[in-house]
Amino acid sequence: MTLDLYRIPVKDVHGVKGKKPEELLALGISTVGELLDYYPFRYEDYTLRDLTEVKDGDKITVQGTIVGAPQLQMYGRVKSRLTCKMMVDKLFVTAVWFNRHYLKDQLKTGEDIVLTGKWDQKRLHLTVSESEFPGKGTSQIGTLQPVYSVAGAITQKWMRQTMKQALTQYGGMIAEVLPQELLDKYGLMARKQAVALxxxxxxxxxxxxxxxxxxYEELFLFQLKMQAYRALNHDRADGIAHPLDLPGVRAFVRALPFTLTGSQKQVLAEILHDLQQPYCMNRLLQGDVGAGKTVVAAAALFAVVKAGYQGALMVPTEILAEQHKRSLERLFEPYGIQVALLTGSLTARQRREVLGALQMGLVDVAVGTHALIQEDVFFRSLGLVVTDEQHRFGVNQRSILRRKGMNPDVLTMTATPIPRTLAITAFGDMDVSTLRELPKGRKPIKTYAVTHDMLERVIGFIRREVEAGRQAYVICPLIEESEKLDVQNAIDVHAQIQFAFPQFHVGLLHGRMAAAEKDEIMREFSENRVQVLVSTTVIEVGVDVPNSTMMVVYDAHRFGLSQLHQLRGRVGRGEHQSYCVLIADPKNEVGKQRMKAMTDTNDGFEIARRDLELRGPGDFFGTKQSGLPDFRIADMVTDFEVMEQARDDAAGMVKQPEFWTGAGFGMLREFLRRENIFDSELLD
Structure with missing residues (x-):
């Protein structure tokens, strides 16, 4: 961690010459420090194994004696299969090499040989990936060899040699970064030793x-950055202390056509408290599908507008923006609060009118897509920024919207419930509010996982619901036929469903349609002029049609768990019993586990926990733009206990006065300086 290593160019390592510095740069390596931080993701174990102790399919290294002449079969001019009998641990084993015909002349009867490969227990076959003759050249026998992520002209062998050389030249310069108290607390080895090992x-x-x-070090430094930011910025009086009319907000809540849950009341109280403080609110509101996040955000926007400021609500799709605008207009109409829509499909004239009204303060709340963050959008007095489904916006998009006001308060919402483990990591600089209750009267959605050969019964199920006056969604993973994936597609399924229900109106919705077409189809579905809507996952987020009681998902094993849960949340919003039918023929264990999880529980937090276990954090959020840290060695799923320890340690440390001045914490303060934590920039 010593700064010197991050200033020494990687070309100073012996053997890194020619185009190698450029090739390393493609891996994100430009300095010696970055090279030493480039850890292997696994090890090849060349320890000699006893065949009586290994399992079928294991990758193993064994030593044996060649007992038969090699046999070579050629397939064309390049492809080949080379086999040779050998004696290993009193067993006759057949070694098989593919496309290595040149080895035939080296295989001599009576010679010892060391082979690494995949073991076939039934046939006593070893499919060889590597082979060597003891006593001839450098041996890997008995060693663990690191395996790195490499690309281009950089090979594993070259990377191993280069890393060894870098440790020989610069290993002595690796400085300790963790205080001794933490090393002692967890019995951790010194950094110099850990990097080498x-x-x-x-x-x-x-x-x-x-x-x-x-x-531990990686998670601790990440959490230290977050906790230091909070310590330095949480009480900064450069935000907006909104002069809230609390009796007016209470009257607004009492006038709602439903009663808030205890969870909604608690979360709203937390938000209203933050809005009155002189520091910038930075709060994540998470809750399960249908938990009522939007009405909480509406109450917060109401409070800010009545305090003399404007609000902005940014959502990922135009369909959702329109829906939110209509919902807010219904709630705000008695109070004279003006709501405007700003999306990419507005005409030039409509856009000019909205922009002018925003700038003059004639619009109180702007609802829109990423169109809200374009350069020509100006607010008169932006006081609260709300982003819905926040992980669908990149970090830069969210910060641009925030900069359109003078440090406005920020509320980010997600209907993807995030396990506490992930929340404290990804959003360590935010306060997290959670809606745990669902509104009263909600009936749990009954979920079934069926195979494709039950399709006729599923169509009969849809017919029963539609004939009773309800509506249904049918979701497909692809728009058109694909040769690569044997999955049902929306266009074919639409034709199939139309044929099955000639007396009903069957709509089609997918991402390639023009915005106006999508809006018209959704409007028709909302008004029950379309009874069955065949769609891709464009309807996944937020669309609210209380009369829809049936969600059918084709090839459900191809969707992530959280995505399936989001889709299921499109139904169950009205008074009638709702159903979710997952049509799937999963070929692997992960697909089977997803189907089991969906039929086991309706709890979005439990679904999220299982999804995280099955897919990992990157896939969980579905985007590299999510703002999630890209850890070099830590894993947010398997290392969650270490993560929580690191967070508690970092939070405790920044509260100590000596942390900010004591000599023993100099390396950590230097790290924070390099991360610009002292520059008073808001983290996102």
Whole structure:
């Protein structure tokens, strides 16, 4: 971590010459420090194994004696299959090499050979990936070899040699960054030793101990950054202390056509408290599908407008923007609050009118898509920014909208319930409010997982609901036929459903349609002029049609768990019992686990936990733009306990006065300086 290593160019490592610095740069490596931070993601174990102790399918290394002449079969001019009998642990084993015909002349009867490959227990076959003859050249026998993510002309062999050379030249300069108290608390090895053992462990146990040390360091430094930011910025009096009319807000809540849940009341109280403080609110509002986040946001926007400021609500799709605008207009109409829509499909004239009204303060709340963050959008007095489904917007998009006001308060919402583990990592700089209750009267959605051969019964199920006056969604993963994926597509399914229900209106909705077409189809579905809507996942987020009671998902095993839960949340919003039918023939264990999770529970937080286990955090959010940290070695799923320890340690440390001045914390303050934490920039 010493700064010197991050200033020494990687070309100073012996052997890094020619085009190699450019090729390393493509991997994000430009300095010696970055090279040493480039950890292997696994190890190849070349420890000799006893065949009586290995399982079928294991990758193993064994030593044996060649007992038969090699046999070569050629397939064309390039492809080949080379086999040779050998004796290993008193077993006759057949070694198989593919496309390595040149080895035939090296395989001599009676010679010893070391082979690494995949073991076939039934046939006593070893499919060889690597082979070597003991005593001839450098041996890997008995070693653990690191495996790095490499690309282009950089090979594993070259990367291993280069890393070894870098440790020889610069290993002595690796400085400790963690205070001794933390090393002692968790029994962690010194940083210098940990970095060396991560790249070249003698045993798997050493590698795991080194990983434990570096995982803790990585998570601790990340959390230290978050906690230091909070300590430095939470009480900064450069936000807006809104002079709220609390009796007026209470009257607005009492006038709603429904009673808020206890959870909604608690969360609203937290938000109203923040709005009155002179620092910038930075709060995440998370809740399950249908938990009532929008009405809480509406009450917050009402409070801000009545205090003399404007509000902005940014959503990911035009359909959702229109729906939110209509909902807010219904709620705000008795109070004279003006709501405007700003999306990409407005005409030039409509856009000019909205922009002018925003700038003059004639519009109180702007609802829109990413059109809200374009350069020519100006607010007269923006006081509150609300983003819905926040993980669908990139970090830069959210911060641009915030900069359109003088440090407005920020409320981000998500209907993807985030396990506490992930929330404290991804949103460590935010306060998190959670809606746990669903509004009273909501009936749990009954979920079934069926196979494709039950399609006729599913169509009969849809017919029963539609004939009773209800509506249904039918979701497909693709728009058109694809040769690569054997999945039902929306256009074919639409034709199929139309044929099955000639007396009903069947609509089609997908992402390639023009915005006006999408809006018209959704309007027809909302008004029950379309009874069955065949769609891609464009309807996944937020669309509210209380009369729809049936959600059918084709090829459901191809969707992530949280996405399936979002889709299921499109039904169950009215008084009638709702159903979700997942049509799937999962071929692997992950697909089967997804179907089981969906039929086991309606709890979005439990779904999210299982989704995180099955897919990992990157896929969970579905985007690299999510703002999630890209850890080099830590894993947000398996290392969650370490993450929570690191957060508590970092929070406790920044509260100590000596942390900000004491000599023992100099390296950590230097790290924060490099991360610009002292520049008073808001984190996002």
């Amino acid at each position: 991560l790249h070249m462990p003698g045993t798997m146990e050493e590698g795991l101990r080194a990983r434990k040390r570096m995982v």
